Amino acid sequence: MVAGGQVNYMLDLEKLRQETPGCATRLHFNNAGCALSPIPVIEAVDTHLRLEQQVGGYEAAAIVTEQTENFYAACARLLHCSPQEIAYVENSTRAWDYALHAIPFKPGEQILTGAMEYGSNYxxxxxxxxxRELELIVIDSDANGHIDVAQLQERLTPRTRLIALTHVASHRGDIQPAAEVGRIARNAGVLFLLDACQSIGQLPIDVETIGCDLLCASGRKYLRGPRGTAFLYVAEHCLTQLDPVFVDLQAASWDSAQGYTLRPDARRFECFERSVAGQLGLGTAVEYALTLGLDAIAARIHELTVFLTERLLALGDITLGERSDCRSGIITFEKRGESAVLLQQRLQTQGMNTSIARSSNARLDWGQTPTTERLRASVHYYNSEEEAERFVTAVSGR
Ligand SMILES: Cc1ncc(COP(=O)(O)O)c(C=O)c1O
Incomplete structure (x- = not known):
């Protein structure tokens, strides 16, 4: 199965590009790093920053409480969960850390993870x-670059407390079989923490279908929100099993000199101080994605990924990093005779944004191979076939 599948979709590419000011001047294939925001997101952030300067930061926050609440409702619709299961966090690395550190592990317990785990997570x-004197076990990948689910099943023991999986790696576009992992975790009664940083906003994600208990998501990537924004999903059923590491006046109420009560919802993982403009911008970005429809987004990204990959391979001197047919909008490749670093610089001088996947960030997956860098071209639904053609011509250098 290929991401996106055979879905009929109606995305108006011209309108989407008009609503993306960055498209006018750049060819942006660095959406896995940070996507270009659409006008409604830019306006939401800008309007709130101006309001803060006109009336004061706290006063501005009071004016927009309804919109800030909408942020939770929008994220909940995106994940098919309840707004009470969402926390706004400053970045996804910290959201993931807050989840991990809140699990009351006992010495000797095990954490299972895959070879595609995001570098900072690992x-x-x-x-x-x-x-904490825990055992960390890395499950091998199969020939498709997917976590070997049979091995995962075999390695479970009564001491296994957590499975941590990155849905789509930063350095390789293959989509991991998250729902299969979720089924294994549920059957074993083990917590499942999914890093959905690269998949959120480009694939439909239903936390019930996937069966994850905890999920972190970044705002600036495929969701097209502002930098410095993220959220954490904490399933209601596991909230009371978790013990937040940090508690402030947002996370708890101070009831008496020596007494406090944690918030009854996932916001016990939040801090009071935050970028309200960022939160409003991310809420707007989530609503924008929901309006387009996640099936339509996935189908469009898939179409463009196939288009670009086929043309790159037709050059004859390109080797792809991806191994499976189940792929996201992240395409990584090497070009014979030109290093990824030099290629990226050459493309940059032509107004084309890409990034580099490095083995030093992916040692479990890629530590042993002689290749140390691949170019990463990550496409979004607002990119066009014309851009893909131009990009391939530029890569060829002919
Ligand atoms: C798979 C994955 N997980 C986590 C992160 C970290 O997200 P953030 O930069 O919001 O902390 C990234 C960022 O590139 C990522 O690609």
Whole structure:
């Protein structure tokens, strides 16, 4: 199965591009890094920053309480969960950390993860496992670059407490079989933490279907929200099993000199201080994606991914990093005779944004191969076939 499948969709590319000011001057294939925001998102942020300067920051926040509440409702519609299960967090790395650290592990318990785990997550897993005397086990990938679910099943023991999986890696576009992992986790009664940073906003995500208990998502990538925004999903059924590491006046009420009560919802993982403009911008971005429809978005991204990949491969000197047919909008590749770093610089001088996937960020998956860098071209629904053609011509250097 290929992401996107055979869905009929009606995205008006011309309108989408008009609503994306960055399209006028750049060819932006760095959506996995940070996508270009559409006008409604830019306006939501800008309007609130101006309001803060006109009436004062706290006073401005009071004026927009309804819109801030809408943020939770929009994220809940995106994930098919309840607004009480959403927390606004400053970035996804911290959202993931808050979830991990809240699990009351006992020494000797196990965490299972895959070889595609995001680099910062895996660094923290190593650090955390060392400090808390936990066993960290990496499940191998199969020939498709997917977590080997049979091995995952075999490696479960009564000491397994958590499965942590990155849905789409930063350095490789293959989509991991999250729902299969979720089924294994549910059957075993093990917590499942999904890093959906690269999949949120480009694939439909239903936390019930996937079966994850915890999920972190970034605002600035495929959701097209502002930088410095993210959210955490905490399933209601596991809220009371978790013990937040940090508690402030947002996360709890201070009831008496020595007494406090944690908030009854996922916002016990939030801090009081935040970018309200960022939160409104991200809420607007989520609503924008919901209005277009996640099936339509996935289908369009898939169409463009196939279009671009086929043309790149037709050049004859390109090797793809992706291994499966189940792929996202992230395309990584090497070009014979030109390093990824030089290629990226050459493309940049022609107004084309890409990024680089590095083995130093993906040691589990890619630590042993001689290749140390691949170019990462990540497409979004607002990119066009004309841009893809121009990009391929530029890559060819002919
Ligand atoms: C798969 C994945 N997880 C987590 C992150 C970290 O997200 P943030 O930069 O919002 O902390 C990234 C960022 O590139 C990512 O690609």
């Amino acid at each position: 660094l923290e897993l190593m650090h955390f496992a060392k400090r």
